[in-house]
Amino acid sequence: MQQNDITLGFKALQVHAGPRARAHLKTYGLRAQDVRVVPAAAGGPKGLVLLPLDRTIFGHWLSSARSVGQPPQGGAAAPTVHLLGASIGAWRMAAACANNPEQALATLAEDYITQTYPHDRGRMPTAAVVSQVFGQHLHERLTPLAAQILQHPRYRLHVVTSRGLRWLQKPGRAGMVTGWAGAAAANAAGRRHLQGWMERVVFSDPRQPLPFALDDYRSVQRSLTADNLCPAVLASCSIPFALLPVQDVPGGPAGTYWDGGITDYHLHLNYAAMGEGLVLYPHFISQVVPGWLDKGLKARHRSTACLDNLVLLSPKPDWVKKLPGGKLPDRGDFKAWGEDEAGRQRVWRGAYAQSQQLADEFAELVQSGQGFDAEPLR
Numbered sequence: 001m002q003q004n005d006i007t008l009g010f011k012a013l014q015v016h017a018g019p020r021a022r023a024h025l026k027t028y029g030l031r032a033q034d035v036r037v038v039p040a041a042a043g044g045p046k047g048l049v050l051l052p053l054d055r056t057i058f059g060h061w062l063s064s065a066r067s068v069g070q071p072p073q074g075g076a077a078a079p080t081v082h083l084l085g086a087s088i089g090a091w092r093m094a095a096a097c098a099n100n101p102e103q104a105l106a107t108l109a110e111d112y113i114t115q116t117y118p119h120d121r122g123r124m125p126t127a128a129v130v131s132q133v134f135g136q137h138l139h140e141r142l143t144p145l146a147a148q149i150l151q152h153p154r155y156r157l158h159v160v161t162s163r164g165l166r167w168l169q170k171p172g173r174a175g176m177v178t179g180w181a182g183a184a185a186a187n188a189a190g191r192r193h194l195q196g197w198m199e200r201v202v203f204s205d206p207r208q209p210l211p212f213a214l215d216d217y218r219s220v221q222r223s224l225t226a227d228n229l230c231p232a233v234l235a236s237c238s239i240p241f242a243l244l245p246v247q248d249v250p251g252g253p254a255g256t257y258w259d260g261g262i263t264d265y266h267l268h269l270n271y272a273a274m275g276e277g278l279v280l281y282p283h284f285i286s287q288v289v290p291g292w293l294d295k296g297l298k299a300r301h302r303s304t305a306c307l308d309n310l311v312l313l314s315p316k317p318d319w320v321k322k323l324p325g326g327k328l329p330d331r332g333d334f335k336a337w338g339e340d341e342a343g344r345q346r347v348w349r350g351a352y353a354q355s356q357q358l359a360d361e362f363a364e365l366v367q368s369g370q371g372f373d374a375e376p377l378r
Helices: 002-010 017-030 044-064 087-096 101-114 127-152 173-189 193-198 229-236 332-337 343-356 356-367
Strands: 014-016 036-042 081-087 153-163 197-206 218-224 256-258 278-282 310-315
Touching: 002 173, 014 017, 014 332, 014 356, 017 278, 017 310, 036 044, 044 087, 044 101, 044 343, 044 356, 081 087, 087 101, 087 127, 087 153, 087 229, 101 127, 101 343, 127 229, 173 193, 193 197, 310 356, 332 343, 332 356, 343 356
Parallel strands: 036 081, 036 278, 081 153, 197 218, 278 310
Antiparallel strands: 014 310, 153 197, 153 256
């Protein structure tokens, strides 16, 4: 019970877990050697508060993992860890695969905070401008890291994208409006109906498949390569109306690709089908919402048996209220701050700095090496 008291005493970090994961944590605590999958959600600027936690997890903690029962020196190699991301989560997980993940993730944070796009005064930048500037920036950052990402000795990257069907097969604002209206109506009737409008396409490290099937939704898997790494991540980040979709990602089915969060906002997948190990999920809220169009459908925010082996790390709501502006950074801040880019950047930089507390409390949790009682997933 001592470790449980420490967990409850945290000011920033909360830990929720599925039934199987809770039993494991109570007996063994949270050990790097037990982690097999790390998902990373869409959510735009909200992901900024997770980057200090990412830097601790990938820069220090996971790198210390040994196989279960392995002695301190020698023995079997540490287990493979699958990194699965949508939208900003795909960018985060790509950075985590760099040889120096702490530096790559810190660079991502600075890039995200300082992003600006040419635009007429009093107007938001066009989708074409944002896609061009952001795409060029991704290319500059990820291309030099491609070999490191695709040849990492332990990590296997999987980038989630959404390929449009019907009216969403081709670019063009008229088709987009009609298509998104149709997709929203279909999704409201049932998530399975969204499959007629959107197909999940996952670009995966070809060395090893995901340790669970993607049979919950219409899905295609293709190899992640040096040629499609940047286009796939850009596609995964292409928020409808804010950016243009990406056409014909190399190696994938021909068509129009959108933000991976459309089909998989928080990556609520069948992790429980894994044979062994835990899913470690740094997240900005304590629920795992299936798709972007499910945000307003509260009944779909509940935990399911698919998450039985998932450990979810998220900020406490009371701590979030103490961030600059009393909330997580979000895309609405671009409009709210308007031409005052320095003001927006100051608020985002403040939230990022305060988020170091999440990383510090996580380090305290895992360094004890003791079992503890996590809260049940809701």
